Amino acid sequence: MTVTINNEGAKTYVVIDGRIDTATAGEFQDAVAPLMTSENPDIEIDCEKLSYTSSLGLRMFLMLQKSVQSRSGVLVLKNMQPSVREVFDITGFSNIIKII
Amino acid sequence: MKNEHTLSPSSQMILQQYDQYAAVWKVMKKVVTEETSKIVANSGVTVTAVDSRIKDRKSLHGKLELKGYKYFSISDLTDIVGVRITTFYTDDVDKVAALIAKVFDVDWKNSVDKRKMHELNSFGYMSLHYICRIPESLFKDESLPEVNTFRFEVQMRTALQHVWATIDHDIGYKTGIEIPVEHLRNLRRLAGMLELADEEFSRIRKEIADYRYKVEGLVKDGNFDDVALDADTFRRYLETQPFRALEEKIAAVNQAEIYHSSLMPFLKVLLKMGLKTLGDVERLRKNYSDAAYKLSLSEIADTDLNIISSTLALQNICIAYLYLQGSGVPGIQMFFDEYRGVSDRNRPEAESLMDRLKNINFDI
Numbered sequence: 001m002t003v004t005i006n007n008e009g010a011k012t013y014v015v016i017d018g019r020i021d022t023a024t025a026g027e028f029q030d031a032v033a034p035l036m037t038s039e040n041p042d043i044e045i046d047c048e049k050l051s052y053t054s055s056l057g058l059r060m061f062l063m064l065q066k067s068v069q070s071r072s073g074v075l076v077l078k079n080m081q082p083s084v085r086e087v088f089d090i091t092g093f094s095n096i097i098k099i100i
Numbered sequence: 101m102k103n104e105h106t107l108s109p110s111s112q113m114i115l116q117q118y119d120q121y122a123a124v125w126k127v128m129k130k131v132v133t134e135e136t137s138k139i140v141a142n143s144g145v146t147v148t149a150v151d152s153r154i155k156d157r158k159s160l161h162g163k164l165e166l167k168g169y170k171y172f173s174i175s176d177l178t179d180i181v182g183v184r185i186t187t188f189y190t191d192d193v194d195k196v197a198a199l200i201a202k203v204f205d206v207d208w209k210n211s212v213d214k215r216k217m218h219e220l221n222s223f224g225y226m227s228l229h230y231i232c233r234i235p236e237s238l239f240k241d242e243s244l245p246e247v248n249t250f251r252f253e254v255q256m257r258t259a260l261q262h263v264w265a266t267i268d269h270d271i272g273y274k275t276g277i278e279i280p281v282e283h284l285r286n287l288r289r290l291a292g293m294l295e296l297a298d299e300e301f302s303r304i305r306k307e308i309a310d311y312r313y314k315v316e317g318l319v320k321d322g323n324f325d326d327v328a329l330d331a332d333t334f335r336r337y338l339e340t341q342p343f344r345a346l347e348e349k350i351a352a353v354n355q356a357e358i359y360h361s362s363l364m365p366f367l368k369v370l371l372k373m374g375l376k377t378l379g380d381v382e383r384l385r386k387n388y389s390d391a392a393y394k395l396s397l398s399e400i401a402d403t404d405l406n407i408i409s410s411t412l413a414l415q416n417i418c419i420a421y422l423y424l425q426g427s428g429v430p431g432i433q434m435f436f437d438e439y440r441g442v443s444d445r446n447r448p449e450a451e452s453l454m455d456r457l458k459n460i461n462f463d464i
Contacts (some may be wrong), residue, residue: 055356055406062359062407082452089449090399092409094440096361 003031011042017049020057029060036064041073048079058093065097076100110172111164117174118160124246125154128181131239132204132252136183139199145192148259152183174250178210178231181252186262189305190298193256197228200254204232207251225265226295227257260294312336318378325379334367337378346389346413350396356406366414369438373418384421389413391420391462398460415439423457 001018012035020028035043043064053061061077068075078100080088088094107115133152140147155163160180164171171177185196200206210231231251239247257265268287271279318327319336327333343363351358375381395416400408422431429450436446 054404058405058407085445085449086452087403087405089453090396090403090412091405091407092361092412092415095365095411095415096359096409099440100443 001027003028005031005035007038007040010040011044012038012040014043014045015049016045016047019052020050020060021052021054022056025054025056025060028057032060032064036067041068041071043068043073044076044078046079047077047081047084050084051081053084053087058087058091061093061097074098107161107164108168111168114164114168114171114174114177115157115161118157118180121174121246121250124244124250125181127239127241127244127247128234128250128252129154131234131247132181132183132254135203135234135238136185136200136254139203140185140196143196143199145187145195147185147187147192147196148262149186150183151186152181155180155182175246178207178251179253180250182255183252184255184257184262186257186259188259189302190258191302191305193228193258196256197230200230200232200256203238204230204254205235207231207233210251225268226261226291227255227265230254230256258298260298264291264294324382325377327378329367329370329375329377329381331364331367333378334370334381335364337381338363342382342385343410343413343417346385346392346417347408347410349393350400350412350416351408353397353401354404354406354408356400356408358408358410360410363411363414365439366411366418369418369435372434372438373421384417388417388420388424391424392416394460394462395420395457398456419453419457420462423454424462429454 001016001020001024004015004017006013014032014035016028018024061075065075076098080099085094085099088097088099129152133150136152137150140150160177163177174180185200187193187196212229214225214227214229231253233251234248236248241247268291271283271287312332315327315333315336318324319333319340324337327337347358350356370381370384375384392413393416396412418435419432422435425431427434429447432453433446433450436443436450440446
């Protein structure tokens with residue numbers, strides 16, 4: 001799994017490629033850790049190449065969302081694969097994280 | 101600087117005393133401002149302003165020119181230091197006044213409620229003025245004993261009373277020309293109108309408080325059919341945690357953690373679904389909780405997902421209702437549009453969910 005982070009102006013753009021599961025969750029957490037304290041609280045994550053997320057991934061998105069909200073920013077996930085989107089839908093996470 | 105020789109000898113002496121006690125005024129203003137701000141902060145009353153000031157020398161001179169015959173010493177003047185508390189509501193003026201009287205020593209003989217001074221057919225300045233002293237229990241400095249003996253004024257009024265008083269003062273004192281009686285009458289008419297508006301604001305506030313109190317009672321007693329569905333009533337209903345049992349039942353499927361999130365955004369969906377009272381919401385909950393559980397079971401039982409949002413219970417109640425009522429794909433799409441916002445993805449997702457719903461046996 002790879003995570004690419006780009007800061008452009010007041011926004012941070014993130015691209016996730018691969019799976020977030022038990023094997024990769026730590027890697028993902030390390031990659032997004034700087035975003036928790038970044039000066040740019042607005043984050044847009046491109047999930048087009050995110051092929052799977054487990055509960056660990058959901059928890060990390062939630063952690064990111066809380067951190068972003070505490071700094072009055074917005075977290076947006078976009079271009080989600082239907083199978084990943086289904087994970088968000090069936091857990092009710094689509095109701096609490098902005099997905100476009 | 102104005103010519104002090106136009107003043108009587110006693111007024112000139114008062115001006116000298118004013119200068120002599122400059123340090124006392126500063127300390128009085130500081131203590132009064134701090135204590136008044138504390139009183140207001142602890143009262144729960146929303147105020148638009150707490151302003152304090154030391155009367156400037158020029159104003160004092162003007163006052164002595166006009167009314168100097170009334171004063172023999174600086175201690176006769178009660179408004180060198182003043183604080184004004186401006187509230188939104190008339191009732192709050194009385195509440196603040198009661199708290200002021202608890203903290204400061206009020207000189208009742210010289211305090212005046214100008215709100216009660218008007219004749220039946222007169223309207224005008226409305227404000228409550230307390231003349232007070234700082235008690236030694238609040239502040240004591242042996243080098244400045246006058247801080248406790250000199251008096252200060254607390255003015256308490258509503259924002260509307262303040263607006264009228266400010267305009268009245270501006271017109272009456274700044275033009276320097278005698279105002280024709282018809283203009284003064286218009287100003288008084290406005291005072292009457294603002295007095296009515298103040299009473300209306302207080303009345304409306306009380307009615308809303310009564311309504312909330314009544315709703316609280318109805319919700320507590322379970323008389324949901326008598327309570328219209330709106331933001332206030334729905335919030336109170338949610339405080340009873342009506343969906344908690346279903347949330348826990350769904351979470352138990354995978355021993356999942358529940359992430360608690362507000363259910364208030366569902367209000368617009370419920371209203372769109374045609375629900376009008378809390379009774380309607382309660383029937384929806386009772387009649388569709390089983391179906392919502394079956395939907396959740398079907399969706400998550402074969403996964404290892406061990407975290408869910410608390411919104412899932414009510415979400416699936418709504419979806420089960422729309423499906424079982426025969427609303428079909430348009431109904432489910434409406435739910436997504438209302439709850440998550442309109443998106444091109446909502447239609448295909450509604451279709452996909454519809455396919456999954458068709459495979460669930462809700463009859464058993």
